[in-house]
Amino acid sequence: MRKAIQPRIWAAGAGLLLTGMAFAGLSACMLNAPYDKYAIVYGVADYGGLLNTLAYPDDDADAMFLLLDAQGYAVTIRKNDQATRANLLGDIDSVAAKADKDDLFLFYFSGHGGPTGTGPEAEGGDRYDEWVSLYGSGYPPDLSTTFSDDALNAAFKIIPCRKKVIILDSCNSGGFIGNELEADGEPSSLVEGSESLAELAARAISLYANFDGSSADIPPWEALVLSAAGERELSYEMGWPYGHGIFTYYLLEAEREGDANRDGWVTVTEAFAYTQDCIYRDWNFDYGLPSYVFSPHVSGGPVDYVLFEAR
Amino acid sequence: MALSAAADTLMPAAARRIASPIRGLALGAGEGAGMALARSPYWPLNVQPWYTVNLSLDVPVVSFFGLGFSLGFRGTGDSDPATGVLYRGHHGLETGAYLYGRGRLARAGDRLDLLGGIIAGSSANFEVYSLTELLFFYPSLLVEPYLELHFPRLGAHTFSLSLPARLDFRRDLELSASVGLGLRWRWYPKHNKEQP
Secondary structure (H helix, E strand, O other), X not given: OOXXXXXXXXXXXXXXXXXXXXXXXXXXXXOOOOOOEEEEEEEOOOOOOOOOOOOOHHHHHHHHHHHHHHOOEEEEEEEHHHOOHHHHHHHHHHHHHHOOOOOEEEEEEEOOXXXXXXXXXXXXXXXXXXXXXXXXXXXXXXXXXXXXXXXXXXXXXXXXXXXXXXXXXXXXXXXXXXXXXXXXXXXXXXHHOOOOHHHHHXXXXXXXXXXXXXXXXXXXXXXXXXXXXXXXXXXXXXXXXXXXXXXXXXXXXXXXXXXXXXXXXXXXXXXXXXXXXXHHHHHXXXXXXXXXXXXXXXXXXXXXXXXXXXX | OHHHHHHHHHOOHHHHHHOOOOOOOEEEXXXXXXXXXXXXXXXXXXXXXXXXXXXXXXXXXXXXXXXXEEEEEEEEOOOOOOOOEEEOOEEEEEEEEEEEEEEEEEEEOOXXXXXXXXEEEEEEEEEEEOOOOEEEEEEEEEEEEEEEEEOHHHOOEEEEEEOOEEEEOOOXXXXXXXXXEEEEEEEOOOXXXXXX
């Protein structure tokens, strides 16, 4: 059985004082989901010759559909030539008409993604847009058939749910995460190396001093983004033993294995931690070295959402 | 030391009666736990459990007043996920500097001295969210009234019970504050040497 790599600090601390134990108990209380859950699942393996064909995004979409359906999500799934920008806009409209503010909305995409050199984004943003390629996309990206990070964020704004989760199994998908609060210690590319502890501390202070609540990509208060790879990383798929995108393969396991604090629920952060742990140990070490390593990323910020009931 | 001696010389007799029966530098180790309140601009108030373990150094300026430093580990747990939303737990390093004042409240013969004191200070916190390496920084203000028990037969050791209250200045939360209970052991290494 795999375990998350982070220390379970509450397990160590709960015995310190009775007060601590009492309040720790609050975290384990029941969740009686008083809200509806909606999901849009898109997977594009065959791009009609405009981009190279992938092997598993449609299988990824099928597996995510089964998982989310079993978890009580109302799922709309589209694959390959049905997974177009126009259909996605229509599906967003459909969810927007049914959902309310207390509901949870999830968008999952598996397929091609990448960066564009479209120049600086808004003040404080990063240098590039990233995109996900829907059916009909070619290269260079045609923004009538793809979604950039900013465009995807704008499209989802009409959905009234305050809890939104975007899961992307595509290259450079870390670039969708709002960088203002993405202060995680993971570099945008593992191959390029990590920051030192002093650099991380300096960045944390700088982030505190310069925080203005704005973000150019998808900020955590709009949606929590769980990405397969960093902003300057590729993500990968493989046949046996995976038969999926590597990230999606482990994400599918997170329902059973990802409940790090054993409270019965798998949150976005727990799913991130589980997939990252597995990719580091299994893929990066066995297949990724020296240059195919990659790491999932997740939005920062103080809030997390329940993604799955642990099974 | 000269300042301390001068202040003690000038201290009136009444004040001497309430002055601490133990004096000098104090090394301490403490722990605490309680509840924290968090509210973001986008989500309602919720409660998180917290705990801390830390080391402290109290440096007296005069017998009833001084400054101190602390270094510790603080952990905050996830809030209740009942609505599908929770405030993430976080943990990390807590470095503090504070002023303190204290004096004797009561004495039970040679068996027990009861002291009362209050700490007021600030801390710099470097923490990461649980299960991630999202390092972030924030400062805090701390007020901590405490009762300190000194058993003369234990010599240079005391034990205290405190009520720590902390206000955090987080940039991504509208409110972050905490209250709790604390326990601390202090050792006054020069105490016995100064006693007649």
